[in-house]
Amino acid sequence: MGGTEHLDVRREGATLVLTLNRPEAKNALSLPMLVGLYDGWLAADADDGVRSVVLTGAGGDFCAGMDLKALAGDQGMGGDQYRHRMKADPDLHWKAMLRHHRPRKPVVAAVEGYCVAGGTEMLQGTDIRVAGRSATFGLFEVRRGLFPIGGSTVRLPRQIPRTHALEMLLTGRPYPAEEAERIGLVGHVVPDGTALDKALAIAERINACGxxxxxxxxxxxxxxxxxxxxxxxxxxxxxxxxxxxxxxxxxxxxxxxxxxxxxxxxx
Known part of the structure; x- marks a missing residue:
């Protein structure tokens, strides 16, 4: 079924479920995760038996974005055994995060816990979004003197009203799930622990269509x-x-x- 040490892949009927699996770091991005994600997107589109994809995170969080602690310690993003993949395709990380790649199949995001920085950027590449009530969103890059280069300055103002997009981009503040729903960043807020169930139910409805x-x-x-x-x-x-x-x-x-x-x- 594929996957890596930081990205789990499984089938639920006609739905391919991709799970970010680095819970000890709130599923912060790593090279093994990015390689697994990109391979997952390609596998979904190549398999006619797959009609939808659900993207979620393990351990009660979606994705906390870039691993700043690792970068501060010059540890990079780990996964040296995958370096050849980045060398062969320097654009791989952007494709994995859906910045430079759009899957042919519908992608439903199931968010619990933290979905911030790179997590919120990757979220913008998904089609339908479900969040647990305690989920937190936000683009924190400016608070660290960084730029949200995963596509947010382009995509976010096209997906939610510009005033809300600019506030999120320029303040770097956290957004609770209910506010994210109110401004249109997510479509559903459900009880904690049930986002994946709701996302799979939506995917199953998609799967029943032509x-x-x-x-x-x-x-x-x-x-x-x-x-x-x-x-x-x-x-x-x-x-x-x-x-x-x-x-x-x-x-x-x-x-x-x-x-x-x-x-x-x-x-």
Whole structure:
């Protein structure tokens, strides 16, 4: 199934679950974690049996971002056995954090505990977001004299109102889950310890839909985000019309008429 010492991979039906697994450091980023993440994104898109991905963290936290203690001690990000991967692809860490890579399959984030700095940056690359009530979000980089270079100065103002994005970016303050929901950073706040259950339930609903339609809809949303309305509508037709010609579209109509669940074959 893959994975590394800091990234667990498992299947839940048609959902691939990627778990950041470095709980002793609140799942702070490490090279083994980043390599495992990137390989996980590639594995999900390469496997037609996978229809969605859930990203979560072990030990009650999502991700505390960069390991500042390790960097301060010149220890780097660990995982020397993976250095050859970074040498072969210097962009690997950005792809792992979804800055330079967008998975074809929908990605649902299940957040408990800390999701700050690089954690909040990676969150912006996911499609649907669920948080436990005690979860904490924020971009703390400016408080450490750093820059949130994982994409937040570009993506955050496009995902939430600019005034909230700038406050988060310029103050470096923590945001509780309910405030994150209110400003639109996450879509659901659930009782602590149940974020993964909720995320898996959302993923299961996605999995029940036509996979070709789901992937085309996701692609269209992102492709048209920065287009004019006229350009976007034209692009939507180019993405959407071919879906109607698929066997899956015909199966969906037949299943509705016959009052049964559809059996999609990605055809």
């Amino acid at each position: 996979p070709l339609a789901v992937e085309a809809v996701k692609a269209s949303v992102y492709e048209t985000a920065e287009l004019t309305e006229a350009e976007g509508l034209a692009a939507e037709l180019r993405r959407g019309w071919p879906v109607f010609d698929t066997d899956d579209a015909k199966e969906g109509a037949r299943a509705f008429a016959e009052k049964r669940e559809p059996h999609y074959r990605r055809a």
